[in-house]
Amino acid sequence: MSVKEQEYTDTLTIPEPQEELPHPMEQYLRMERLPHIWCSSCGIGTVITAFISGLQKSKLDRDKVSVVSGIGCSGRAAGYLRLDSFHSTHGRAIPFATGLALGNPELKVVVISGDGDLVAIGGNHLIHTARRNINMTIICINNFNYAMTGGQAGPTTPIEANASTAPYGCYEYPFNLPFLAESSGAVYVARWTALHIRRLTDSIAEALQKPGFSFIEVICPCTTLYARRNRLGDGLDLMRFYHDNAIIKHGADTRQLDIEFQKRLVVGKFVDKDKPTFLEKRDQFLRDKLGDQFIPYRGPSNGR
Numbered sequence: 001m002s003v004k005e006q007e008y009t010d011t012l013t014i015p016e017p018q019e020e021l022p023h024p025m026e027q028y029l030r031m032e033r034l035p036h037i038w039c040s041s042c043g044i045g046t047v048i049t050a051f052i053s054g055l056q057k058s059k060l061d062r063d064k065v066s067v068v069s070g071i072g073c074s075g076r077a078a079g080y081l082r083l084d085s086f087h088s089t090h091g092r093a094i095p096f097a098t099g100l101a102l103g104n105p106e107l108k109v110v111v112i113s114g115d116g117d118l119v120a121i122g123g124n125h126l127i128h129t130a131r132r133n134i135n136m137t138i139i140c141i142n143n144f145n146y147a148m149t150g151g152q153a154g155p156t157t158p159i160e161a162n163a164s165t166a167p168y169g170c171y172e173y174p175f176n177l178p179f180l181a182e183s184s185g186a187v188y189v190a191r192w193t194a195l196h197i198r199r200l201t202d203s204i205a206e207a208l209q210k211p212g213f214s215f216i217e218v219i220c221p222c223t224t225l226y227a228r229r230n231r232l233g234d235g236l237d238l239m240r241f242y243h244d245n246a247i248i249k250h251g252a253d254t255r256q257l258d259i260e261f262q263k264r265l266v267v268g269k270f271v272d273k274d275k276p277t278f279l280e281k282r283d284q285f286l287r288d289k290l291g292d293q294f295i296p297y298r299g300p301s302n303g304r
């Protein structure tokens, strides 16, 4: 370096390091638990982002929101959220959440979990909680397999798709989740993919504000197991597939929403109706039967 260059360099002022601004979502995350366990290009993190944005949009008091997950890759969701969140046992997220919703009716209880957790081992809880119209929002992360335990076929694996327990392809009929939810009694039903982040966020905000049982299915990439086994490419390829093949059809008949392996899939908001919740129905019913003798239970403070 010449003397002139050195003089010039000496006069350069090195800017003081800027104070790092916290990420706007940090306050909703248990930062001490990061890094998370999910594979790169897994879609579960995207669902968490949509959930936090949807919660902010809903304007609900975060002290009155509780999140429950079961077990699985998706079941890790609750553990990363800085809310009253619970990591329960496999298949039992919904009964755990039911206890919270009935024990404290002021809460909005949300279950974020996987297709296996909610629809296989937990399937019975799902249909009965919908039937009762318990005040609860379910976000079902459907990656078409039991990812955490090695990619086994589950109740949403499409016919022909390969899984560790279906090496020649799956031959069982899968559930059509929006139809299952609606026919069991859900008052709000939607389906999106991990690509539809804004629409998913809006749906989550809507579902959180809706009294009663709401159900949102999110089709989500499991790049490490389902996609690799089925040679579907990487995360970007899956996003491209969703982009090219997801058709938005609000109000579609849920009977028509079966998912076939790597075919077009319908997404949108399918059901949005009003009906008394479990607690409203119970209170009305018992008031009619018992008159003044009926004292409704309204949570720990019992309305005081």
Ligand SMILES: Cc1ncc(C[n+]2csc(CCOP(=O)(O)OP(=O)(O)O)c2C)c(N)n1
Pocket (backbone or CB within 6 Å): 071, 072, 073, 074, 075, 090, 113, 114, 115, 116, 117, 118, 141, 143, 145, 146, 147, 148, 149, 154
């Ligand atoms: C009672 C019980 N049965 C089985 C298991 C093993 N198990 C853990 S996670 C899981 C499947 C998870 O699949 P899913 O809910 O779809 O979540 P993903 O990992 O795909 O996100 C199973 C079978 C368990 N932990 N507990």
Ligand code: SF4
Pocket (backbone or CB within 6 Å): 037, 038, 039, 041, 042, 043, 044, 073, 074, 143, 147, 148, 221, 222, 223, 224, 225, 226
């Ligand atoms: S195994 Fe699949 S679902 Fe689990 S974190 Fe990895 S990509 Fe996501």
Ligand SMILES: [Mg+2]
Pocket (backbone or CB within 6 Å): 072, 114, 115, 116, 141, 142, 143, 144, 145, 146, 147
């Ligand atoms: Mg799964």
